[in-house]
Amino acid sequence: MTVIKIEHLSKSFGRNQVLKDVNFQVEKGEVVCLIGSSGSGKSTLLRCINLLEIPSGGQIIYQGENILDEKHNIQEYRTHLGMVFQQFNLFNNHNVLTNCTVGQIKVLKRSKAEAEKIALNYLQIVGMDQYVHAKPRQLSGGQKQRVAIARALSMNPDVMLFDEPTSALDPEMVGEVLKVMRRLADEGNTMLIVTHEMEFAKEVADRVVFMDKGVIVEEGPPAQVLVNPKHERTKEFLKRTLK
Amino acid sequence: MSLEWIISIVQNNWQMFLRGAYYTLLISVIGTIIGALIGFFIGIMHTIKIRKKGIKFYSLKLVNFILTCYVEFFRGTPMIVQAMVMYYGLDIAFGIDMHFITAGILVVSLNTGAYMAEIVRGGIVSIDRGQYEAASAIGMNHLQIMLNVVLPQVARNVLPATGNQLIMNIKDTAVLNVISVTELFFQTKSIAGNNFRYFESFFVACVLYFIMTFTASRILLYVEKRLDGPDAYQKQSKETL
Numbered sequence: 001m002t003v004i005k006i007e008h009l010s011k012s013f014g015r016n017q018v019l020k021d022v023n024f025q026v027e028k029g030e031v032v033c034l035i036g037s038s039g040s041g042k043s044t045l046l047r048c049i050n051l052l053e054i055p056s057g058g059q060i061i062y063q064g065e066n067i068l069d070e071k072h073n074i075q076e077y078r079t080h081l082g083m084v085f086q087q088f089n090l091f092n093n094h095n096v097l098t099n100c101t102v103g104q105i106k107v108l109k110r111s112k113a114e115a116e117k118i119a120l121n122y123l124q125i126v127g128m129d130q131y132v133h134a135k136p137r138q139l140s141g142g143q144k145q146r147v148a149i150a151r152a153l154s155m156n157p158d159v160m161l162f163d164e165p166t167s168a169l170d171p172e173m174v175g176e177v178l179k180v181m182r183r184l185a186d187e188g189n190t191m192l193i194v195t196h197e198m199e200f201a202k203e204v205a206d207r208v209v210f211m212d213k214g215v216i217v218e219e220g221p222p223a224q225v226l227v228n229p230k231h232e233r234t235k236e237f238l239k240r241t242l243k
Numbered sequence: 244m245s246l247e248w249i250i251s252i253v254q255n256n257w258q259m260f261l262r263g264a265y266y267t268l269l270i271s272v273i274g275t276i277i278g279a280l281i282g283f284f285i286g287i288m289h290t291i292k293i294r295k296k297g298i299k300f301y302s303l304k305l306v307n308f309i310l311t312c313y314v315e316f317f318r319g320t321p322m323i324v325q326a327m328v329m330y331y332g333l334d335i336a337f338g339i340d341m342h343f344i345t346a347g348i349l350v351v352s353l354n355t356g357a358y359m360a361e362i363v364r365g366g367i368v369s370i371d372r373g374q375y376e377a378a379s380a381i382g383m384n385h386l387q388i389m390l391n392v393v394l395p396q397v398a399r400n401v402l403p404a405t406g407n408q409l410i411m412n413i414k415d416t417a418v419l420n421v422i423s424v425t426e427l428f429f430q431t432k433s434i435a436g437n438n439f440r441y442f443e444s445f446f447v448a449c450v451l452y453f454i455m456t457f458t459a460s461r462i463l464l465y466v467e468k469r470l471d472g473p474d475a476y477q478k479q480s481k482e483t484l
Contacts (some may be wrong), residue, residue, distance in 0.1 A: 052376055079382035089373035093395040095476075102391055103381035134476035148377075155381055 001059075003158050003190055004049065009058035011041075011048055018044045018151050020214040022058070023099050026159060026192055031185045033201035033222075034194045034212035037237060042194045045211070046163050049192070050081045069144040080109055082152030088144040090136040096147050097124065097132040098187045102156045108155065115154070122150040126180045142173030146180055153184075160184065162193040198241055248443040253356045258445075263430030264451050270344065271412035271424065274351025278412075279405055281352065282359020283312050286397075287389065289360070292365045307421070310360070317357035328349045330422040347424040349401035351416065355408050362404045366397040401471055410456045410464040427451060 004026045011019040018041045022104045026032055027152050034042040047053045048061065051067075051074055059066045067077045088101050100119035104110045111116070123129040126146040137146055145165055152160060161183070166174040168238050185191060195201055196227045201208055201222060206226040210233075220227055228234050253260070286306055293300045317325065330346045333339040341349070345390035369392050378388040427448055435444035 037327065050380055052380065060455070075379075075384050076380045078380060079254065083377070083380035085373060085380075086379060087371075087373050089371070089377035091374065091392050093399070103378075103383065106387050107382040129477045132475065132479055134473065138474075138476050149379070156272060221336075 002026070003028050005061040006045075007049060007059040008062070009043055009045070009057050009059065011053060014057045019021050019048065019055075019138070022214075022216055024216060024219075026057050028158075028190055029188045030206050031189075031191045031204055032193065032207045033205040034192065034209050034211060035196070035198070035204070035237075039213045040210045043163055043216040046161050046192065046194050048131070050078055050083055050161060052083075061063060068212075069194060076108070079103075079155055080158045082155055082160040083238070084145070084160065084162045084165050085153055086167050088136070088141070088148045088168070090144055090151070092136055092147055094136075095132065096128060096134050096136075099136070099147060100151045103151070118156075119149050119150065119154045122153040123147070125183070126150045127176075139175060141169045142176045143158060145169065145173075145177045149177075149180055149184075154182055159190045159192060162191065162195070164196065166197060195243070198226065198238075201227035206241075210237065212237070245443055245446075248440050249446060252434065252438065252440060252443050253447055258453060259430045259434055260427070263425060263427035263448075264455065264483055266344065266347075266414060266424065267416050267428075267452075268455060270347040270351055270416050270424070273348050273410060274416075275405065275409040275412050277348070278355020278408065279359050281356030284354070285360035286363025286367055287316065289396075291363050291385075294310075297326070302334035313353075314357045314360050317354050322350060322354050323421055325354065326419055326422050331444045337391040343419075343422060343424045346422055347416065347419045347426070350419065351412055355412060358408060359401075359405070362401050363397060366401045368394060369400065370371055391407060399467075402463065402467055402470070406460060409459055409463070412470055413455050413459060414452060 002025050003152075005022045006022060007017055009022040009024075010017065022045060022150075024045075029142060032114065032118070034045065036042050048055045057070065057084075060068055062077060062080070065072065067074070071116070094102060097116065097119055100123060101112070101115040103114035103120065105112060108115075120129055120132070123127075123132065126149050128143060128146050128150060131139065131143065136220075139147065146166060147160075149160075149165075165181070166177050169177065178197065181193070181200075182204055193201075203222075205222050208222045209216055210225055210229070212233050218229060218231050225234065226238065229238060251469050267363065286305070288310060291303060304408045326346070328421055329350060330341065330343075330454055333341065374396070375388055377391045383391065416424070419426055420429035420432065430445050431448040438444065
């Protein structure tokens with residue numbers, strides 16, 4: 001079953017065209033890794049999917065409807081997507097627990113008790129349940145990112161979007177975040193991950209998408225794209241990153 | 244001897260001094276609170292972004308233009324002049340005969356509001372874009388983002404500036420004596436006018452002003468500390484969860 005389908009998506013910032021006619025879809029339970037060099041448009045694609053950037057053209061189909069239609073409720077759509085940012089972006093005025101409950105209570109209208117129960121469950125999964133009273137400024141990068149993952153999961157989204165979740169972390173902390181993500185992948189979550197972690201992509205992804213200069217150059221199972229790439233540009237990119 | 248005079252002035256006039264100090268505090272505290280609310284309102288209005296050019300877009304532009312005029316006018320003229328213009332002007336133009344305390348609070352509020360507007364706008368702009376993005380990503384609308392994520396952080400960040408404003412207001416209410424608000428300066432002038440001991444009388448006023456401003460700044464520091472919470476957090480053991 002297709003969760004999100006993107007058709008002819010384009011995005012320009014002024015005269016600079018960042019995405020050109022991108023066609024792409026995510027199936028339920030699938031783990032897709034987006035790779036490519038900086039400026040290739042992979043982060044922009046991810047941000048277009050949850051409308052943090054408004055696409056210049058094309059369609060985003062979710063549950064059979066184009067969510068770029070004027071009448072569509074953007075806020076409602078976004079609750080079905082969980083977003084994890086490179087810079088964590090935990091709410092600085094909330095502690096670990098309320099970071100995970102504020103969206104549930106205000107947006108999904110869950111009761112406080114229910115929201116806390118759900119939040120604690122996910123905080124336990126990411127191993128941060130002992131830190132419920134800590135403020136973001138008191139946590140390390142890896143801890144913040146794990147809370148951010150729990151916050152996104154607490155909304156029970158259909159798809160989890162990860163925008164370079166380990167790029168701002170110390171090498172030591174990358175492991176703890178990837179471990180959590182691996183567990184989520186094993187549990188059958190639908191995940192779309194922009195990453196530079198090639199080893200992780202190779203092990204966890206069902207499909208790898210290589211982007212360059214705003215277009216999808218190549219996609220397929222990791223064994224194909226990462227080991228035996230067809231395109232010159234992909235080979236070149238992998239030669240430089242895998243060394 | 245000055246010291247003896249000071250003691251006798253305090254003994255004979257302490258009720259007048261205290262009443263003056265009471266009005267000074269009343270006007271500056273209420274004025275600062277209302278001013279801060281005005282500031283928040285204008286700061287928020289100035290940071291709303293409407294992409295589509297329609298009726299909403301242009302009405303926002305118009306409202307913001309009027310608000311900017313207000314800010315520039317009140318920042319650009321002395322409070323003592325504003326007090327005169329408003330107290331006598333409103334009487335002439337609309338026949339509104341305000342109670343002097345109402346007039347005092349009005350002048351101080353509008354003045355503080357003009358300064359706070361820019362302080363709050365700066366506070367909102369300085370909040371990291373990632374905070375808005377994370378909040379929109381979990382489906383919050385603009386109002387929810389403001390109330391639950393942005394404004395609490397802004398309030399914390401503008402607290403020192405608001406404290407500054409309160410201290411300035413405690414001192415600046417002295418100019419309201421020109422519209423015969425019976426605050427501390429006005430009272431001291433009356434006392435000194437009776438006993439002709441200007442230095443001693445105003446020395447007492449000086450001490451009272453300092454006590455008020457110093458207490459205010461200590462209280463604000465305490466509030467800031469309380470808002471920040473403890474530096475360390477308690478780890479929860481598995482059993483208590």
